[in-house]
Amino acid sequence: MPTPIEDVRALITGMSTTMRFFFRKSETVEYPEVKRAIPIGARGRHQLRRHEDGLERCIGCELCAAACPAVAIRVVAAENDPENPVSPGERYAQTYEIDLLRCIFCGYCEDACPTNAIVLSQNLEMSDYSREALYVDKRDLLVPMPEAARAAGEATGA
Amino acid sequence: MVVAVVLMFLKSIVVCSLLLAAFAYLTYLERKVLARFQFRPGPNRVGPMGLLQPLADGLKMALKEEIIPRQADRLLYLLAPAISLGCALLAFAVIPFGQPLHVFGQTVPMQIFSPNVGVLYVLAITSVGVYGVTFGGWASQSKYAVLGGLRATAQMISYELAMGLAIVGVLIMAGSANLNQIITAQHALWFFVPQIVGFCVYFISGVAETNRAPFDLVEAESELVAGYFTEYTGMKWAMYMMAEYVNMVTFSSLAATMFLGGWSGLGFLPWVPGIVWYLFKLGGFIFLFMWIRATLPRLRYDYLMSFGWKVLLPVALVNTLGTAVIVSHVL
Numbered sequence: 001m002p003t004p005i006e007d008v009r010a011l012i013t014g015m016s017t018t019m020r021f022f023f024r025k026s027e028t029v030e031y032p033e034v035k036r037a038i039p040i041g042a043r044g045r046h047q048l049r050r051h052e053d054g055l056e057r058c059i060g061c062e063l064c065a066a067a068c069p070a071v072a073i074r075v076v077a078a079e080n081d082p083e084n085p086v087s088p089g090e091r092y093a094q095t096y097e098i099d100l101l102r103c104i105f106c107g108y109c110e111d112a113c114p115t116n117a118i119v120l121s122q123n124l125e126m127s128d129y130s131r132e133a134l135y136v137d138k139r140d141l142l143v144p145m146p147e148a149a150r151a152a153g154e155a156t157g158a
Numbered sequence: 159m160v161v162a163v164v165l166m167f168l169k170s171i172v173v174c175s176l177l178l179a180a181f182a183y184l185t186y187l188e189r190k191v192l193a194r195f196q197f198r199p200g201p202n203r204v205g206p207m208g209l210l211q212p213l214a215d216g217l218k219m220a221l222k223e224e225i226i227p228r229q230a231d232r233l234l235y236l237l238a239p240a241i242s243l244g245c246a247l248l249a250f251a252v253i254p255f256g257q258p259l260h261v262f263g264q265t266v267p268m269q270i271f272s273p274n275v276g277v278l279y280v281l282a283i284t285s286v287g288v289y290g291v292t293f294g295g296w297a298s299q300s301k302y303a304v305l306g307g308l309r310a311t312a313q314m315i316s317y318e319l320a321m322g323l324a325i326v327g328v329l330i331m332a333g334s335a336n337l338n339q340i341i342t343a344q345h346a347l348w349f350f351v352p353q354i355v356g357f358c359v360y361f362i363s364g365v366a367e368t369n370r371a372p373f374d375l376v377e378a379e380s381e382l383v384a385g386y387f388t389e390y391t392g393m394k395w396a397m398y399m400m401a402e403y404v405n406m407v408t409f410s411s412l413a414a415t416m417f418l419g420g421w422s423g424l425g426f427l428p429w430v431p432g433i434v435w436y437l438f439k440l441g442g443f444i445f446l447f448m449w450i451r452a453t454l455p456r457l458r459y460d461y462l463m464s465f466g467w468k469v470l471l472p473v474a475l476v477n478t479l480g481t482a483v484i485v486s487h488v489l
Contacts, residue, residue, distance in 0.1 A: 011454075014453045014454065015449060015450075015453050017453075018195045018449060018452050019195075019449070021194075021195055021196070021197050022191075022194050022195050024197060026193075026194070026197055026198050026199045027197060027198075028198050028199050030199075030202075
């Protein structure tokens, strides 16, 4: 059984510890004014990438939809029009939808994709106010046309 | 005569409003101070440095749905928080918070009224305040509330004994129960020094009376849901919170008055008005309440009770005896 003197000493030690912390600067990261560095391999929001010439990488093979453990991806493929190909190859993804609320961000779709079309970026800020807003389709997923291809397209009048 | 009554009335209104405003900012201060002890910033989003947080909280309390459980004893259920808050505010009536003001040819004492049994009055009122807790727990008619209420009542009654005995030491040394005379009796030396044992007993009992950590088993979230205010929502819950913080202020004021000289500064810096000294001491005690809350783990109920009866009460008794012997034979 501790003696009263030991108890009083324990009390004083405890109180002085908390007092020391009182004068230290807080370690809290004040989000959203300050953001922490996100690791390189972080799996965030999906993106559908393009080739350098502007053609979409996605060939509508639906391997990502098959690999997805949460059944979050919906792909409907269509034949490429030879005059205006959307992707190099025979097929392209006419409809490409991802339900971000079902997605578990495992990255299997990224691993399964043969053309490196679907990738998971480092953007972890995906909050919204409604369920509908988080069911994204190709329009929100596709990366913008690269500069060189856009200039080339304008030059040829396409 | 009429002037005196009107003045008393005005002072009551001012003091009550100040106390309730102080409650709001005490909650803010508590959150900030506890946070700083815990190495985090505390509320800083609502208004600059989070200063409007109490307003947001107050608005939330006022707009919350008032739920009265069907099995609750309606009259007691509604009366209980009122008793708690009323007694907490009433106890403040005898506390002197400054030197008398001389305005318009009148001497206005900075105290609502000053009976010769001032100390006894405060003890009596805080004892009646315990009924607020008892009725709250009982009237809610729910298992957690009844158990929590009875435990809290037992705790408060037990620690009142030790508190009263610690105060007796001060009364013996001052020779009067009138708070003004207690302050003037400390003009040479604050009672904190000769009555150091009594001071420690009084402060620990005060922490237990107000149900603050480490004696807050009856109301902590992880225990008994929330004890006697499990079934209370909205404004009635806010009134219980107000009662707790106002009690904290009252105990701090009494400790400052009886052991630290109240508004007297012992002659140092005579240009500083008494009320500033008083507020400084009050602030120090409230900070001490919060510092203890941040540091110590909670006491289990049986340890809490055995500490009050088997440690504090005998120590307070010995202190009283010793004080009586020394004052009557030596001084």
